[in-house]
Amino acid sequence: MKLLVIGSGVPKIEALRVARGLGRYTDIVDLEIYAADGFNFSLPDLTPYSEEGMELFLAMDDRGINMSRTQLFSALKAKGTKMARLVAADVYLPANVTVGENTLIAEGVSIDHGVTIGYNSYIDRGVILPRDTKIGNCVFIGRDASIGSQSVIGDFSSIGPGLELANGTTLGKYCELRQKRTYGGQIPEKTFYLDLFDEPVRIISPL
Amino acid sequence: MRRSSLDYRAYKSDAVMRREMEIIFRNKWIFAGLACTLKKRNAFFTRVIGGVFIVVTTPDGTTIKAFENACAHRQMPIQTESFGNRGLVCPYHAWSYACEDGRLKGLSNPHLYEMRVHEKDAIGLREFAVQVVGELVFVNLANEPIPFESQFSNEFVEKIRDASSYFDKTYAYSKFRAGYNWKLNFENVMDYNHVPFIHSNSFKKLLKEDPNAQVRYEHPVDVEWDKSNRPPSDVTLSELSFTAVGEINLKPRWYSDLIRRYGTSDAYYNWFIFPNVNFCSVAGEHFLIQQYMPVTPDILEYHLWVMPAERLSLRTNFTALLRGLMISEKQIIDEDSVFMEQLQASLNPTSKKALHGAYEHMVYRFGDWYSTHVLNDEEAGQ
Numbered sequence: 001m002k003l004l005v006i007g008s009g010v011p012k013i014e015a016l017r018v019a020r021g022l023g024r025y026t027d028i029v030d031l032e033i034y035a036a037d038g039f040n041f042s043l044p045d046l047t048p049y050s051e052e053g054m055e056l057f058l059a060m061d062d063r064g065i066n067m068s069r070t071q072l073f074s075a076l077k078a079k080g081t082k083m084a085r086l087v088a089a090d091v092y093l094p095a096n097v098t099v100g101e102n103t104l105i106a107e108g109v110s111i112d113h114g115v116t117i118g119y120n121s122y123i124d125r126g127v128i129l130p131r132d133t134k135i136g137n138c139v140f141i142g143r144d145a146s147i148g149s150q151s152v153i154g155d156f157s158s159i160g161p162g163l164e165l166a167n168g169t170t171l172g173k174y175c176e177l178r179q180k181r182t183y184g185g186q187i188p189e190k191t192f193y194l195d196l197f198d199e200p201v202r203i204i205s206p207l
Numbered sequence: 208m209r210r211s212s213l214d215y216r217a218y219k220s221d222a223v224m225r226r227e228m229e230i231i232f233r234n235k236w237i238f239a240g241l242a243c244t245l246k247k248r249n250a251f252f253t254r255v256i257g258g259v260f261i262v263v264t265t266p267d268g269t270t271i272k273a274f275e276n277a278c279a280h281r282q283m284p285i286q287t288e289s290f291g292n293r294g295l296v297c298p299y300h301a302w303s304y305a306c307e308d309g310r311l312k313g314l315s316n317p318h319l320y321e322m323r324v325h326e327k328d329a330i331g332l333r334e335f336a337v338q339v340v341g342e343l344v345f346v347n348l349a350n351e352p353i354p355f356e357s358q359f360s361n362e363f364v365e366k367i368r369d370a371s372s373y374f375d376k377t378y379a380y381s382k383f384r385a386g387y388n389w390k391l392n393f394e395n396v397m398d399y400n401h402v403p404f405i406h407s408n409s410f411k412k413l414l415k416e417d418p419n420a421q422v423r424y425e426h427p428v429d430v431e432w433d434k435s436n437r438p439p440s441d442v443t444l445s446e447l448s449f450t451a452v453g454e455i456n457l458k459p460r461w462y463s464d465l466i467r468r469y470g471t472s473d474a475y476y477n478w479f480i481f482p483n484v485n486f487c488s489v490a491g492e493h494f495l496i497q498q499y500m501p502v503t504p505d506i507l508e509y510h511l512w513v514m515p516a517e518r519l520s521l522r523t524n525f526t527a528l529l530r531g532l533m534i535s536e537k538q539i540i541d542e543d544s545v546f547m548e549q550l551q552a553s554l555n556p557t558s559k560k561a562l563h564g565a566y567e568h569m570v571y572r573f574g575d576w577y578s579t580h581v582l583n584d585e586e587a588g589q
Binding site: 040174190194196198203204 | 243247250529
């Protein structure tokens with residue numbers, strides 16, 4: 001089976017590596033895409049690469065924060081493109097676990113029963129996802145992060161490497177956790193814990 | 208060249224800070240937040256101004272009210288979050304207050320208090336005066352506030368009203384502390400000549416290379432340096448809030464066509480709002496509001512609001528943009544903070560007063576006003 005990996009940066013390198021380790025693809029094509037401003041990517045003409053039964057994986061940087069990744073994913077789905085799920089060969093998926101399209105789960109990720117992972121997400125190496133954890137769409141979880149059981153991670157959210165979330169944490173949509181600390185409770189949507197700021201940056205819409 | 212009216216005490220003395228809290232922060236109109244936050248009943252934001260905890264809220268999504276954020280019972284803050292949508296109910300013992308006028312509405316377990324009707328009728332939250340200019344909400348904590356127009360000229364008010372009408376209604380906000388006196392920051396933002404030296408790898412890149420490009424002040428009074436031999440006591444409060452426009456050279460950005468631009472793309476707009484706000488816009492494409500609240504003479508709390516100009520389509524998602532703008536603005540502020548903290552640490556009783564040149568005429572005037580109204584006090588001299 002042929003796999004076309006399109007995208008840029010480290011996520012593409014990781015996707016290619018995981019895909020090659022699976023052994024199920026006979027042909028893996030690496031296609032770099034660019035954006036002059038770093039934001040507005042556009043899809044290249046995929047016709048020369050297309051063939052019956054081909055799968056495609058979109059791997060781009062900036063995870064859920066950058067809307068380009070989501071927009072390109074939507075555009076590919078609209079074209080009827082068959083998107084791959086890349087789950088590293090050493091990752092065990094219990095029967096009642098669901099993984100959405102175009103999601104990458106890297107080596108050493110531990111996934112317990114009842115976990116759901118949405119589409120277009122990226123779970124880096126060594127992440128722990130205990131029982132009944134719910135990971136939304138377009139989520140990034142950095143290397144060796146530990147998510148507490150029954151936690152809920154909102155769509156488009158990003159969790160930095162090595163961070164810990166207590167059991168039952170609810171992280172809203174469009175959140176970003178980067179500060180080295182343990183997180184818990186309910187974190188409102190569009191809250192950014194960044195190293196540059198003492199207190200989280202909040203995006204406020206008319207309440 | 209002229210010597211500043213401010214000596215080291217203005218930046219280092221606890222007594223002077225107590226005086227400025229009384230004369231400025233609990234007596235003048237202080238920027239408090241954005242009206243677009245308060246579009247639904249019971250929406251609120253909280254601030255600490257002049258050491259007083261306040262809550263700004265709305266009973267109907269239109270009227271804006273400010274109260275002391277302290278329950279009459281035990282002085283517990285009624286709202287404990289920075290933003291939210293919640294009635295005025297104290298979380299400690301559930302005393303509740305009317306959002307319209309702050310009067311005590313009810314309390315749980317009333318039999319425990321044996322409160323008489325006339326006692327209940329006399330209980331309420333202290334209310335403060337509010338003035339809304341476009342999207343900008345000002346609060347005055349004084350019992351008898353000075354007229355708003357005595358602090359800000361009508362011309363200036365119309366300018367900030369117009370500029371704020373271009374705000375997108377979704378904004379980013381955060382706060383952080385820095386180790387220097389708040390006035391150093393206000394002086395620093397008025398001093399555009401530091402940019403090529405402190406911000407050589409960031410902000411300077413926006414500036415035009417043309418040596419003739421300069422900042423244009425739009426000031427209601429004659430501020431010509433050579434004609435400014437007025438006594439310090441002659442400086443009026445309203446002249447300390449003013450507009451300055453600098454020339455910049457900015458390439459179109461990815462969102463330039465997605466917003467309703469304010470002004471022109473080759474301008475950096477500054478509106479200095481007395482006493483502690485720098486409201487500015489880069490190319491009319493995005494706005495930032497920086498406010499420096501004194502915590503101690505050596506520590507300020509920096510509040511930062513950032514928003515793009517109004518998006519043309521409600522479908523445009525500016526989450527990533529707001530995050531990026533906050534980070535880039537904070538990086539520039541950090542570049543300043545390194546120098547400001549060194550300057551603060553170096554001030555001592557033997558320090559000479561700053562020496563100002565013509566381009567610093569507004570820094571000089573600020574010092575004159577401050578000297579006359581805050582330092583000119585026996586207690587401050589002790």
